[in-house]
Amino acid sequence: MSLKSSVAITAGKTSHWFLHKFTNGGTSLPGKITLAIDPDVLKSLAKDYEIVIITGTNGKTLTTALTVKVLGEKYSNILTNPSGSNMKQGIVSAFLTAQKTKSGKKLAVLETDEANVPIISQYISPSIYVMTNLFRDQMDRYGEIYTTYDKILKGINMHPDALVIANGDAPIFNSRELKNKVIYYGFDDKADREQMAPANTDSLLCPKCQHILHYKNRSYSNLGKYYCPNCDFKRPKLSYRMNRILSQSPQSSTFEIDNTTISLHIGGTYNIYNALAAYAVGNELGVSPQQIAHALSSNDEKVFGRQEVIKIGDKELTLVLIKNPVGLDQVLDMIKTDTEPFSLAVLLNANYADGIDTSWIWDGSFESLPFDKIPAILTGGERYRDITFRLRVAGVPEENFSQEEKLPDVLENIKKMPTKHIYVLATYTAVLQLRKLLSEQGYIKGGMD
Incomplete structure (x- = not known):
């Protein structure tokens, strides 16, 4: 190891120790300091x-x-x-x-x-x-x-x-x-049935001949057992396959991978x-x-805003990262499987780490939400006006709807929601900001990490 590398590593480790001891931060700054000395x-x-x-x-x-x-x-x-x-x-x-x-x-x-x-x-x-x-x-x-x-x-x-x-x-x-x-992995849990993906789905043209791809089965978006009816392009042979879904809920999925049963607690x-x-x-x-x-069946998969469950008094807040239309629709499909009434908050930011263009929210299928079993819906975040307008267009009942500009007010509103279970869908920097606030109020440890 060179002297430059040794100095850089020492500086980085020192900054990490200081930041974690005194600020509860230090995820990327030590790396920046280290790279500034030795790229x-x-x-x-x-x-x-x-x-x-x-x-x-x-x-x-x-x-x-x-x-x-x-x-x-x-x-x-x-x-x-x-x-x-x-x-x-x-x-x-x-x-x-x-x-x-x-x-x-x-x-x-x-x-x-x-x-x-x-x-x-x-x-x-x-x-x-x-x-x-x-x-x-x-x-x-x-x-x-x-x-x-x-x-x-x-x-x-x-x-x-x-x-x-x-x-x-x-x-x-x-x-x-x-x-x-x-080597490839994929789903093989359904009988073949001729179908096509919706017209606005990504990557639907055959890369060989540009014909529209067809499917023998499809999981979501453009994912599935695809083939081109005009040439020999098709899904490759799978080395690992999910061959059966046994049960699903917003909190868990039980399925088989190559006939091995797995109960995922997410x-x-x-x-x-x-x-x-x-x-x-x-x-x-x-x-x-x-x-x-x-390993996969043990009950500690929820990490850093990915269906992380946070207790706030008698409430259970499920924090879920959203960042693009396909991911958003999968999250909406997931929460729709909840058999109990729930409340919902959607926090939208548009910083560099989120993507500064918020037009993607219009491609999400908010209209499919069961508004009759969601007694409270809240919008927030730095671009709360954008998400408020989007949800109004989707048909959110005004009597169940509120909006908050400041994050502390968002959290206070969440604490007063009428249901035990609350889903909070948030973009990346909104997740960071909310976790920092929850850490400051003693509901979680670590905040930014």
């Missing part, structure tokens, strides 16, 4: 690790958390970035805080922002890349999904010996030939995909199906 420091920090990179539009954070749990059944030295700080500085911070170990394989499971995959790949040598999905998201930053995929592939192409584990139900991940070995069809990706990584790294099922 190449990640090479030194990561050199002794076997690395898994997890990327994609939706599901990165939970897939990373589930993968760490699965690998924890066999390995004890696992580093990760659990708070969703997934750009270069956040990943450097994760390595800075790693505990020293004397023996055993050292693994790093890193959630990585799509645009940062090629940046990170310059400095480390991953053994596995995991791709969850690609949907329209932060168009001001990423552009169309094909542009985003080019960025991911730029990183993967630097490491042709790495294994690629991709969502086989997403047509885009089968659209390019790679030098890498690629709701949503989209989260079954996340569990399937974690299953694939675990199996490829030598964790048995029984060990994987044990």
